[in-house]
Amino acid sequence: MKIVIADYGMGNIKSIVSALNYLGVDDIVVSADYETLKSADKIILPGVGSFRKAMIQIKENNLDKYLEDIVVKNGKPLIGICLGMQLLGTSSTEDGFTNGLGFVNGHCIKFDNTDLKVPHVGFNQLKTDSKFKLYDGLPAEADFYFTHSYKMVSEHQINQSYCAYGSDFIASFEYHNIVGVQFHPELSQKNGLRLLKNFIEKF
Amino acid sequence: MQSRNFRLQKVGNLNWLEKNYKFQNIAFSLDELVVLNATRNNKSIIDFAKTIGNLVNDAFIPIAAGGGIRSMGDAELLFNSGADKIVLNTVLYENPKLVELLIKRYGSQSIVASIDYKKNDENFDVYINDGSVKIDLGLEQYLHYLEKLEVGEIYLNSIEKDGTGFGYDFDTIEKFESKIKIPLIIAGGAGNESHFMDGLKYKNVSAVATANLFNFIGDGLPKARKKLIESGENLANWNVDN
Numbered sequence: 001m002k003i004v005i006a007d008y009g010m011g012n013i014k015s016i017v018s019a020l021n022y023l024g025v026d027d028i029v030v031s032a033d034y035e036t037l038k039s040a041d042k043i044i045l046p047g048v049g050s051f052r053k054a055m056i057q058i059k060e061n062n063l064d065k066y067l068e069d070i071v072v073k074n075g076k077p078l079i080g081i082c083l084g085m086q087l088l089g090t091s092s093t094e095d096g097f098t099n100g101l102g103f104v105n106g107h108c109i110k111f112d113n114t115d116l117k118v119p120h121v122g123f124n125q126l127k128t129d130s131k132f133k134l135y136d137g138l139p140a141e142a143d144f145y146f147t148h149s150y151k152m153v154s155e156h157q158i159n160q161s162y163c164a165y166g167s168d169f170i171a172s173f174e175y176h177n178i179v180g181v182q183f184h185p186e187l188s189q190k191n192g193l194r195l196l197k198n199f200i201e202k203f
Numbered sequence: 204m205q206s207r208n209f210r211l212q213k214v215g216n217l218n219w220l221e222k223n224y225k226f227q228n229i230a231f232s233l234d235e236l237v238v239l240n241a242t243r244n245n246k247s248i249i250d251f252a253k254t255i256g257n258l259v260n261d262a263f264i265p266i267a268a269g270g271g272i273r274s275m276g277d278a279e280l281l282f283n284s285g286a287d288k289i290v291l292n293t294v295l296y297e298n299p300k301l302v303e304l305l306i307k308r309y310g311s312q313s314i315v316a317s318i319d320y321k322k323n324d325e326n327f328d329v330y331i332n333d334g335s336v337k338i339d340l341g342l343e344q345y346l347h348y349l350e351k352l353e354v355g356e357i358y359l360n361s362i363e364k365d366g367t368g369f370g371y372d373f374d375t376i377e378k379f380e381s382k383i384k385i386p387l388i389i390a391g392g393a394g395n396e397s398h399f400m401d402g403l404k405y406k407n408v409s410a411v412a413t414a415n416l417f418n419f420i421g422d423g424l425p426k427a428r429k430k431l432i433e434s435g436e437n438l439a440n441w442n443v444d445n
Contacts, residue, residue: 012282012285012287014256014259014283014284014285015259015263015285015287018259018260018261018263018285019263021260022263048309048310048313049308049309049310050310117384117385117386117407117409118384118385119311119312119355119385119386121312121355121356121386121409122234122235122386122409122410123234123438123439139440142440142441143439143440143441145234145235145264145265145439147265147287147312147355148312149310149311149312184265184287186263187263187264187265187287188263188264188441189231189263189264189439189441190231190441191439191441192263193263
């Protein structure tokens with residue numbers, strides 16, 4: 001099993017690598033190189049920080065074109081984590097309006113904090129459906145660790161699960177070979193490890 | 204370390220904990236881990252970062268690390284070593300410009316503001332530099348100051364209760380919990396699960412922290428978690444077999 005973590009200079013990569021090590025993945029590479037990404041069994045798009053800055057760095061590294069080719073055209077499984085999931089969508093209003101990779105039809109907006117604490121931080125339950133491969137073997141309302149100020153919403157059916165914080169937002173989606181999780185599986189204890197294992201084994 | 208009203212008793216470093224408690228098992232009964240470097244003199248951020256790096260290999264929960272962060276370089280080192288958040292204290296007051304830069308670079312959600320306070324007569328005084336220097340702002344003003352800085356979370360520690368195991372400083376928590384709109388972690392004084400339960404009753408308390416149970420009472424923490432869940436507290440559950 002070879003997993004390539006797409007490198008664009010952002011993101012807490014160390015904890016993802018630790019979790020993959022724990023799961024017994026023997027070949028983990030952090031790279032933005034086209035051939036290396038192409039050689040992966042699975043790709044991870046991590047991310048922490050600002051959407052706009054991330055997109056600039058993705059474009060500087062040509063990752064938008066590489067991932068379009070490898071993931072969208074050729075069907076290689078990819079999981080976007082946290083900001084990495086948001087980047088897979090069409091756009092975000094963080095730090096002005098920025099277009100995303102546009103692989104799925106989701107748009108990111110800030111939580112309105114009339115009654116809510118923002119950022120949304122901590123473990124929260126999901127509303128999932130047994131049809132999702134990601135949640136195989138997990139209880140129906142599993143908890144995962146979130147930390148974010150922007151949320152993804154979509155009017156389109158991208159096979160999503162939800163989390164309620166104020167109103168429902170997209171906690172994860174499984175859109176063909178493209179997977180996104182707003183939470184951090186690598187920081188979500190046994191639930192997160194199981195989800196990563198499911199991604200590795202079932203996609 | 205266990206602190207007792209800020210008089211620190213050395214009980215061992217993290218390697219010692221790892222050896223004696225099998226850290227990974229304890230980590231599975233926590234939501235998050237806050238690791239504070241409480242060394243008084245010659246704090247080495249490089250050594251501390253190495254410790255954090257080792258911890259990340261075994262703990263799949265968010266780790267907030269702090270103690271002695273004074274520059275962008277210090278923060279960068281800790282983030283690169285696997286810290287998910289950094290805990291700031293003295294620089295919040297002494298160098299707000301740096302805090303702004305850190306937030307711009309790493310995001311609000313990565314910055315935990317640690318407050319050490321003490322009640323002196325009618326005043327709620329805030330202290331920096333390991334609890335040794337009183338600042339000019341009172342607790343309420345300071346909370347607003349930190350919220351304006353856009354820190355992600357507040358870690359509120361009572362100097363007087365810290366390390367006692369007698370329970371959190373609920374009088375103060377009650378007075379201030381509703382004053383801020385960012386997540387509030389209360390610290391200082393937890394000795395058993397009923398203290399956690401009392402803390403979690405407050406609407407605006409997002410998390411309860413303990414060092415005492417973790418360091419000294421064998422499997423106190425896993426047991427406390429189990430009891431809390433059994434009594435209906437809304438804690439994350441991960442009884443999944445991997």
